[in-house]
Amino acid sequence: MSSVIIVGGGIVGCAVALELTQAGWQVTLIERDCLGSGATAAGMGHIVVMDEGEAQLKLTLFGQQLWQALTADHPQPHEYHACGTLWVATDTEEWDLVAEKAAVYQQYQIACEILDAAALYAHEPALREGLVGGLLVPNDSVVYPPKSAVYLWQQAEKHGATLVYGEVTTIQTNYVQLNDGRQLSADAIVVANGQRCIDLLPELPIRAKRGQLVITERYPALIKHQLVELSYIKNAHASSGDSVAFNLQPRPNGQLLIGSSRQFDRTDRQIDQLLLSQMLRKAIDYVPALADVRCLRTWTGVRAASPDGLPLIGQHPERAGLWLNVGHEGLGITTALSSARLLADQMLQRQSQLEIQPYLPRSLQQEQPQ
Amino acid sequence: MSLNVVIVGAGPAGLAAAWSASQSNANITLIDQAAQAGGQIWRGGQGYAPKRYRHLFGQQTTLHYRKQTHVLGASEQQLYLATPQGPQQLRYDRLILANGARELFLPFPGWTLPKVVGVGGLQALVKGSLPIAGKRVVIAGSGPLLIAVASQLKQRGAIIKAVVEQVPIAQLLRFGRSLVGNPTKMLQAAQFAQALANTPFYVNTWITAAEGEGEVQQVQLNNGQRIECDYLACSWGLIANTELAQQLGCRLEQNFVVVDRSQHTSRDQVYAVGELTGIGGEDKAVIEGQIAGFVATGNYQAASQLAQQQAQARQFSQQLAASFALRPELRQLAQANTIVCRCEDVTLAQLQSQPSWRSAKLQTRCGMGICQGRVCGGATQYLFGWSQDSVRFPIHSVSVADLVMESV
Amino acid sequence: MKQIRISINGTEYQVTEHSNLAAVLMDKAIANRRSVTGEPRMAVCGMGSCGECRVTINQQAHQLACLLQCCDGMEVDCEP
Incomplete structure (x- = not known):
């Protein structure tokens, strides 16, 4: 029986733990705080098929299918909620994107429905006047990621996986060193600790992309679908500077999550007031009733971004026995299950459902901050 | 340009700080969430303060009083405010934190019942x-507040069925003896004793359950007694409102803000006074507030003259904490299905399997x-020893609109 | 003291101007809200900390009654 140490008990690490224990490996998971407490807890938990390139689309679609299978019998532990995504078009330029996006989804048999303005308001009457239409993607959903992470872990634990609390300071060949002096060894090591991977492996091409979110009190009647602006990808994927994009999620309990923002190379927890204001102004612009909605809390989280927006899934290019599953940026919940499957396929030398090439750890040349 | 002194909280400590700071030519702003100055203890205004402190209210005319204003957060030089006119930022040169304390509530069966x-x-509701x-x-729980409120309510015609204090009698008597040499507090204690003559006062006793259909109708004590009532008022002491101090990065020890003899916190130009630095009531609040107001405006001599009173007030605060320490039996009050988190209805059983506050959240x-x-x-800290994590903005x-700043 | 009229759950009440809204609801034994598991709740802390006194005022949900004074024509809705 082979043994493996997984560094990082976020949703990705927990998913990898389950894949490998199910395959009969002896798994030790190392977590510095508590399970699902890093980027897993900070994000929105949107299970979304994203179409920024074929590789991303395939990985997110496969992820969504695995989520549907996981939650089919037991949706409750994940607070699974099939609210769908409604991409909102504000002008003719964005309306053109609706058709393009629909064509791509249809090519992959992903259900979607083009909404004209009247249909848009029938679906979401709280949207402001003057919008052009939208694209409804009904199979997108949301989960509550910290609970999902623990759920995945509990399944792994049933198969004999072990949890160790501690902070890994260095990774050597076949062993890791913890900050309290402990050394743990295994046949293989998997790094799945998100943006913190560069503390251990500074050669990885991963940059911090910090986000800020706001959660509100319960307003169960305000919106029904996760609302995202059609220029989201354009706004979200600028390669430098700070940016905001409208992204509003109805939690199953009636709370609303308001996003989103991006800041490169910041990992601190201080709220950026100016960026928060920009983000909220934009949200109010789309849904005017939000102005009077009561906010409970804001927080920051750090996405681990790779230069091409695709995660690194596979063996470290220069170190045998060291495996990576990092760089999921803002899609780590969607791609947790699919990336864990693809990583396990490689470690177990199994056939993969997807062509693995686009996700293999690549260029170690760190992109220079601009 | 004159110095911007910003004071958060218009209770005794904040009013006193404003009073002493206003002896200088500083530009003073006093912020409070209520419509009227006075804080919790002098809620309702000047008429509720002892005569010796009424002059503190007079200062409101010479400073900027920002009522119904909430402090949302702080950075090194400014506060983020929600005001009746919308969100605002306020720059400060000196910041005096005087935002008081709240009650400690411990969960027991029936504590979520109305009334x-x-x-x-x-x-507060009676004053309202x-x-x-x-x-x-x-009236049940622990601390001098039980007796003070019981006597006030009785004066307003309430039938005080019982005052229930968890502290053993010997401990209470020791506390009584420690007041000797403190004439104001002796007098106060005597007044309460007189007001509460013929009111059942149980020591070494605590509430084990509240019962009723739709609202509280009777309470059960650990001595087996059942008492019918219309209201059950309970609290187990006070917790300092340290959120703003924490956000500023002030050092805390045992849930209070650490200050030196000038009321200076570990952060530059930030002072803390009153309950924030240790529960001690209005006298401690006023003395500390005055000291901070003087020090913040450079009047060190006036501040130093209060040093002895400050030491006495702090000593009283320590006696108070020691005398009303909570007994371990109170950890057993909550049952598996007792709600601990009232906002999300989380029960004790759900929390018992969690390793930490962060995980529980x-x-x-x-x-x-x-x-x-x-x-x-406060309850989970007492029940499980969990310490709080970061304070969130x-x-x-x-409202969302109150978080949208024009510029920063 | 001046009497004013406010509406609570559609019923008109005469109350003293400036009386605290949480106090009015408690006196009339009207629960401010339902908890997430459906329990009736009324004010607890009386000073804006606990949030138990949340009500809808003039169609604005989640307002803290304990920090508000009654004013003429106020429409108060509590979760049924």
Whole structure:
């Protein structure tokens, strides 16, 4: 029986733990705080098929299918909620994107429905006047990621996986060193600790992309679908500077999550007031009733971004026995299950459902901050 | 340009700080969430303060009083505010934190029933014109507030069915003896004793359950006694409102802000006074407030003249903490199905399997509701020894529009 | 003291101007809200900390009654 140490008990690490224990490996998971407490807890938990390139689309679609299978019998532990995504078009330029996006989804048999303005308001009457239409993607959903992470872990634990609390300071060949002096060894090591991977492996091409979110009190009647602006990808994927994009999620309990923002190379927890204001102004612009909605809390989280927006899934290019599953940026919940499957396929030398090439750890040349 | 002194909290400590700071030519701003100055203890205004302190209210005419204003957060040089006119930022050169304390509530079966309220909570509601004459009230928990509120409510015609204090009699008598040499407090104690003559006063006793259909109708004590009532007021002491101090990075020890003899915190130009630095009531609050107001405006001589009174007030605060320490039996009051987090209805059983406050928050949403852990945080610290993690912006829940700043 | 009229759950009440809204609801034994598991709740802390006194005022949900004074024509809705 082979043994493996997984560094990082976020949703990705927990998913990898389950894949490998199910395959009969002896798994030790190392977590510095508590399970699902890093980027897993900070994000929105949107299970979304994203179409920024074929590789991303395939990985997110496969992820969504695995989520549907996981939650089919037991949706409750994940607070699974099939609210769908409604991409909102504000002008003719964005309306053109609706058709393009629909064509791509249809090519992959992903259900979607083009909404004209009247249909848009029938679906979401709280949207402001003057919008052009939208694209409804009904199979997108949301989960509550910290609970999902623990759920995945509990399944792994049933198969004999072990949890160790501690902070890994260095990774050597076949062993890791913890900050309290402990050394743990295994046949293989998997790094799945998100943006913190560069503390251990500074050669990885991963940059911090910090986000800020706001959660509100319960307003169960305000919106029904996760609302995202059609220029989201354009706004979200600028390669430098700070940016905001409208992204509003109805939690199953009636709370609303308001996003989103991006800041490169910041990992601190201080709220950026100016960026928060920009983000909220934009949200109010789309849904005017939000102005009077009561906010409970804001927080920051750090996405681990790779230069091409695709995660690194596979063996470290220069170190045998060291495996990576990092760089999921803002899609780590969607791609947790699919990336864990693809990583396990490689470690177990199994056939993969997807062509693995686009996700293999690549260029170690760190992109220079601009 | 004159110095910008900003004071958060218009209770005794904040008013006193404003009074002494206004002896200089500083530009003073006093911020409070209420419509009227006075804080919790002098709620209702000047008429509720002892005569010796009424002059502190007079200062409101010479400073900027920002009423109904919530401090949402702070950075090194400015505060983020939600005001009746919308969000604002306020720059400060000196910041005096005087934002007081809240009550500690411990969960027990039935504590979520309507008309089970805080002791200070009932006092506030009565000042807000809740009719109490002829109502049967049980006051339970711990601390001098029980007696003070019982005597006030009785004067307003309430039938105080019982005052229930968890502290053993010997400990209480020791505390009484420690007041000798403190004439103001002796007099106060004597007044309370007189006001509460013929009122059942149980020591070494605590509440084990509240019962009733739709609202509290009777309470059960650990001595087996059952008492019928219309209101149960309970609290187990006070917790300092340290959220703003924490956000500023001030050092805390045992849930209080650490200050030196000038009331200076570990952060430059930031002072803390009153209950924030240790529960001690109005006298400590006024002395500390005055010192901070003087020091912040450079009047060190005036501040140094208060040093002896400050030492005495701090000593009283320590006696108070030692005398009303909570007994371990109170950890057993909550049952498996007793709600601990009232915002999200999280039960004791759900929390018992959690390894930490952070984990409890993420897995059960304990502390994630509108109170942001202000109620359950104190309880879980006592029950499980969990310490709170970071304080999140905004400190007070406000509308989305109140978070949108024009520029920063 | 001046009497004013406010509406609570559609019923008109005469109350003293400036009386605290949480106090009025408690006196009339009207629960401010339902908890997430459906329990009736009223004010607890009386000072804006606990949030138990949340009500809808003039169609604005989640307002803290304990920090508000009654004013003429106020429409108060509590979760049924």
